[in-house]
Amino acid sequence: MSAVTAFLANRWVRLGVFGVVLVVLGVLPLIADPFTNQTIARIAVFAVAVLGLNIVMGYTGQVSLGQIFFVGVGAYCAAIPIRAWWGTDVYTWSIVIGLVLAIVVPGVIGLLVALAAARLRGLAIAMITIALPIIGVPLAKRFSDLTGGNEGLSVRRLPYGEGDAAGVGNPFAAPAGSGLANDQWQYYLVLLIAIIVFVLAYFLVRGRYGRAFAIVRENEAVAASMGISPYRYKVLSFTIAAVFGGIAGFLYIVALQYTSSETLSFGHSIELVIATIVGGAGSIVGSILGGAFYVLIPQITNALQLSDYTLVAQGVIILLVLFLLPGGLASLPRTIRRLARRRRGAHSVDAGDPAGSASVTTQHQVPTSKERNT
């Protein structure tokens, strides 16, 4: 076991694993059927949303129930300019404008909300963030000229019947000459942006900010005594979560090309929180697993024609994770390692495993000595 851990701790091996994963992800869509590509793209969309939530919940320890609001706003920010300008002179730029707006607008809203919310602690913050999806749906319906209201907004334009249509077609169709199918093109676009976001998040939580977030999570008074302003770092983590949510909204439009007021509804926000906990709070890999949980469980129950039991299946998994893996699915290897070590410890006195435990603490910046209460 320790040999494996030591092997995995090697920087080159880890870089190699990352490279192999990248290559597999890069080549896979060329082989896989369209539905697999679409599924992976959707997992990436929600993995980014869950990652944002993880920054604020897992790493900084603040409960946010409003993440879906930022996803929904990001989706509108992407869809509205693309729909308005697709086919005009600025058509390729409309996608870039959509992406920029999907980052800036949710970020600014997140910052403003956080400036107020981060003055509070614990459940009070959760209460403030609940307000976002609750006002989001009626707000989107009220401005239905812009958002399409309940009927929603599709960025695909059909070649008839829509008099205001500037351009016709699917803005996220594969460009002519690329030799790719639409599902492959969308896959690459979503994965490229998602991987950039994940790499940024990886360096963020491992660096100075990540350590500051962890201290704020463990004890705000200690943080303040060390010269780390809990308020400032809570605002920062909220804003980053909002930006990631907005990017997930843009990716949502790339993958599905449609959004509506229903996207913002409160229930989906809770589903994201659950996905974060099931995947693993305070874990980058956990965010991916959370996205996979969000997308795959309904898909599997559909495939088995047992979709009436989707909620039951999700509930069972949530309970199992909470009881057996409080650190989420991402903590499974860690739990197995600990169990193996405990068993070995029973047989020999040599229970201490310096290499192994050292790698555990470097692998996860946060202390693993005690189970984190997420």
Add this chain to the structure above:
Amino acid sequence: MKTTLSGRRALAVAASVGAIALVLAGCARGETPPADGGETSGAVEPSPGITDTTLTLGISTPLTGGTAGPGNCTVDGAAAYFGTKNAEGGITFGDGKTREIEILKYDDEYNPEKSAANFQQMVADGVFAAGLGLGTPTNRSWREAAIDEGVPQVLVMTGDPIFSEREPGVMTLGLVPVYMQEGAAFGEALVADGQPHQVAVLYQNDDYGQGYVQGFKDSIADASQITIVKELSYEPSAQSLEGQMTELAATGADVLFHAVSVTPLAIADLQKAAALGWTPIWFLPSNTASPGGILTPAGVTADTYPGVYAAGFAEAAAAPPFAESPEGQAYFEAIAEYGSAGQDGKSFPHCVWSWIGAQILEQAFMKMTEPTRESFYEALTSITDFDAQFSFGPIDTTIDGSPAVQTVVLQKFNGAGYANVDVVG
């Protein structure tokens, strides 16, 4: 020495990564060859989801969550109808072959993102056609995708008129009358009364409520004796409409046009008006007019108000005459046999609507001469004068802009159920 070593390691990593890339790239996705080969000339290439013995139908609808009750009904009605037909040996299609109908159901939780994903799954599962699903955003989210893929999206249960627009290359069709038709049915009956009326309007501020109000206003546009004295709206997330009801009661209007889709709000409003001593004539939309689900819980009897009217297009399974008719008995037996567990077939009208939709699909199956989606859609949109069980009027699918079911009948509450009427008053 160190740099050389790490340089060599980097090279090794890059080499192994490159090798894996080459291996994976070797097995690129095989493109399906175009179906214009010489051997199939003469015979038509069948669409996906249809064989000589089966046809697969996909339904994406809310099976869990807040809308699960009506959502499960949209599957169960069709499952019951086709289950019975399959047990009898199947349906004889227009091309002479007898096929059984398989239904694949997909849960969308009334979440447009899930229904769009469900459509991708339906394409992967190779369904022939999709439809009968409930909800405006959940059907809208994959409309363009379905048109692009050439998958018929038919008999959807939404009052959104866009699905009934006929355009070349577009294979969509709505099942239920659009909201405007219901509002218009009440307006016309009110005009036919000939008496002056003062109308108070309360509507949900979305396409649903606005559609009802639009239909109503259009129908009374030329009638000067009818005036709208006050219009108030609410957001669908509202918890109480007491404020609106009090304000409308103060106008003393003798008619209340009540375009409210939320069950608890409708019950509370019916109680509130009585408590305020305001007794207008009521108009209720078809989905909040159920005697058992709305009026009885609200304590409304035949004498509470001068009249409670609703627009309907299908017989109510909860009404006693329905269960006594042979068709009704066959319907309940089929629901019990083929419906989902716990389905009684009468708590929500959508079960009967789905049963009607299945009959319309059967008509199209019997008329389609080729095993293709195009032939199916052509057959589906050329049905005229078809008397479907439990439908109030003949089905005509040939009219541009109209869904399959068009006959909307105004009904008056008589204390137990509804009776059809032509004139208000």
